[in-house]
Amino acid sequence: MSDRAPTAPEPALRLRGLVKRFGRTTAVAGLDLDIPAGSFYGVVGPNGAGKTTTLSMATGLLTPDAGEVRVHGVDVWATPGAAAPLLGVLPDGVQVFDRLTGAELIGYAGLLRGMTREVIAPRREDLLTALDLKAAGRTLVADYSAGMTKKIMLACALVHAPRVLVLDEPFEAVDPVSARAIRAILTGFVAAGGTVVLSSHVMALVEQMCDHVAVVAAGRVVAAGTVTDVSAGQGLEQRFVGLVGAGDRHEELTWLRPSSG
Numbered sequence: 001m002s003d004r005a006p007t008a009p010e011p012a013l014r015l016r017g018l019v020k021r022f023g024r025t026t027a028v029a030g031l032d033l034d035i036p037a038g039s040f041y042g043v044v045g046p047n048g049a050g051k052t053t054t055l056s057m058a059t060g061l062l063t064p065d066a067g068e069v070r071v072h073g074v075d076v077w078a079t080p081g082a083a084a085p086l087l088g089v090l091p092d093g094v095q096v097f098d099r100l101t102g103a104e105l106i107g108y109a110g111l112l113r114g115m116t117r118e119v120i121a122p123r124r125e126d127l128l129t130a131l132d133l134k135a136a137g138r139t140l141v142a143d144y145s146a147g148m149t150k151k152i153m154l155a156c157a158l159v160h161a162p163r164v165l166v167l168d169e170p171f172e173a174v175d176p177v178s179a180r181a182i183r184a185i186l187t188g189f190v191a192a193g194g195t196v197v198l199s200s201h202v203m204a205l206v207e208q209m210c211d212h213v214a215v216v217a218a219g220r221v222v223a224a225g226t227v228t229d230v231s232a233g234q235g236l237e238q239r240f241v242g243l244v245g246a247g248d249r250h251e252e253l254t255w256l257r258p259s260s261g
């Protein structure tokens, strides 16, 4: 028997000491997080907590001021060419090439990942069908609704079959039928050994879908672990408010009384 201590398995994503400042604003203030391989990981936090900034640095979209990111052990910033194929990314609020049709955009995403047209074509059809975008595949993305744009960008993130999916608010503006289709895709992906990291403001969704969650506030992780552990018997929303909320204090807008006018 070996007397060596077993080494912990390499996480799908390892974030260490991430820092990002925008002028005088510190968006991310030394953030550490391990996302276990095979997990369905939710990242939650109040508006402006640093979630988008963190996920952008974790996926090679935004250069950190300090810190390190590894995806399955591969350094995202030192070796971006090796890390990129492992990652599928749905960014929030980035410019899309919207003068392409949906089908062209998926094709373009596949070509950027070095895929051949022969491999891309059937996958593109599968994705358009699965995301209920078959008819819209021939329409310019500029003419898409917010939810359709979200779905086509998700298709672009999936086409090269990455190992880790990082999705910034994937359900925002998406209708319930499409949300169900996306959930099925993501659940199947995790069941097949993939890792999903998503940010969301919907605690019920994170509680239902995710097995792990990190609560981010003021650019740091204030709680992380299994959803059961982080919820601590209170339900995730209650725990979230307890960790980052201002309690039950609400300013009254006394002037907002239509009947008193």
Ligand SMILES: Nc1ncnc2c1ncn2[C@@H]1O[C@H](COP(=O)(O)OP(=O)(O)OP(=O)(O)O)[C@@H](O)[C@H]1O
Pocket (backbone or CB within 6 Å): 022, 025, 026, 027, 045, 046, 047, 048, 049, 050, 051, 052, 053, 054
């Ligand atoms: N490009 C930028 N230039 C200047 N400040 C920025 C920029 N991007 C983010 N910030 C600031 O960094 C902080 C964190 O923003 P970030 O978008 O990461 O938060 P978030 O947790 O994703 O918020 P939300 O839940 O509202 O989407 C905020 O104070 C924001 O104003």
